[in-house]
Amino acid sequence: MFTDMKEALEAEALELTPTSSDQSAAASLVVAHKARDKDDLADLLGALGLPCGEDDLVRLLPHLTIPTGDPMPVNAFTATAVSMLNNGxxxxxxxxxxxxxxxxxxxxxxxxxxxxxxxDTEDSTSVPETAASAPASTTDADQIEALLAWAEKHSAATIRNRAARVRSDLTEPTERRASDAAQSAAEDRIAKARAELEAAQAELRQVKAGGRITTEDPATTSWAPVQGPGGKRSSEELAAIRTWARANGHQVADRGNPAKTVLDAYDAAQRTTALAEAS
Incomplete structure (x- = not known):
């Protein structure tokens, strides 16, 4: 508070340095981050003497905070960026x-x-592992879709164009994920069918070589391995055991007798198959 009128008049006569456009833009951006909605943004800009025309408001609207249900609010650009990062x-x-x-x-x-x-902020060309492996929750996906729908109907062409680019960027990884899932499911079915086929072929070879499967009474159904001279398993059965073992995750050599644990597992599987067919 000036006590001397002369000093007060001198201070009032000082020239004020006009605010540059960059300073105004930076200040407007800070205000947008704090505003609750469009009306609140217009009131704050006007109170601070910052540009608050319709074009200014449209430019700043994407920077308004969006309630996401968690402690960290985001604006439209941040939410879209998070979606793209989570998609790889x-x-x-x-x-x-x-x-x-x-x-x-x-x-x-x-x-x-x-x-x-x-x-990450200068020249990042690699995708963090967590970004590729972290799936978006259903809630996040709904929020992203709502955000894109809002952006696609926005009055500003720049916002609509950005929404179109983001949706285009999301299409490829979404289709790739669905394709990979379908391929994985098909491979699982093929592996199961191959294992069943190999088991059936092994059983057929055993029957042809003299193995016996009784089906008169399921409760007493038994399976007998094919024995060669001296009580050893035949070469045909050993080949079938190796094939079955590899299909079921066991490691066996190309030649020689498999380990006893593998032989026991194979025999148990054949008995189970025989009981199932008998019943």
Whole structure:
């Protein structure tokens, strides 16, 4: 408080340095991060003497915080970046696609639970293992879809274009995941069918070589291994045992007798098969 009128007039006559456009933009961005909605944003900008026209509001709307149900609120860019990171995109690709600053990329990495390093914000070309392996929850997927739907209907063309690019980026990994799952399921079915076929072929060889399967009474059904001279197993049966063992996760040599544990497991499997067929 000035006590001297002369000093007060001199201070009032001082020229104020006008705020640069970069300073105004930075200040507006900070305000957008704190605003609750569009009306609140307009009121805050106006109170601070910052540009608050319709174009200014449209540019700043994606920076408003979005309630996500967890302690860390995010804006539209951060939420979209988290989705892309969880789907395996590299931090550098996410930053270039969304036009994020280094601080915004760091926020996205932190929200996704990924380590933040200099390589992530400068020149990262590798995908962190956790990003490739961490599946998005159903809730996260719903929020991302809602965000993209909102962005696709936005009045600003830049927001609509970004939403289209993000959806395009998400399409390929989504289709790849479905394809990999279908391939894995098919391979499991083939492995099971191959094991059953090999077991049936082994049983057929045993029957042809003199093995006996009784089916008169399931409770007393027994399976007898084919014995060669001196009580040894025949070469045909040994070959069948090796095939069965490999199909069921046992390690056996190409020649010689398999280990007793493998022989016992094979015999038990054949008895189980015989009981099942008899019943």
């Amino acid at each position: 995109d590299s931090p550098e690709h996410v930053r270039e696609t969304l036009g994020l600053s280094e601080s915004e990329l760091a926020d996205a990495l932190q929200h996704a639970g990924l380590p933040v390093s200099d390589a």
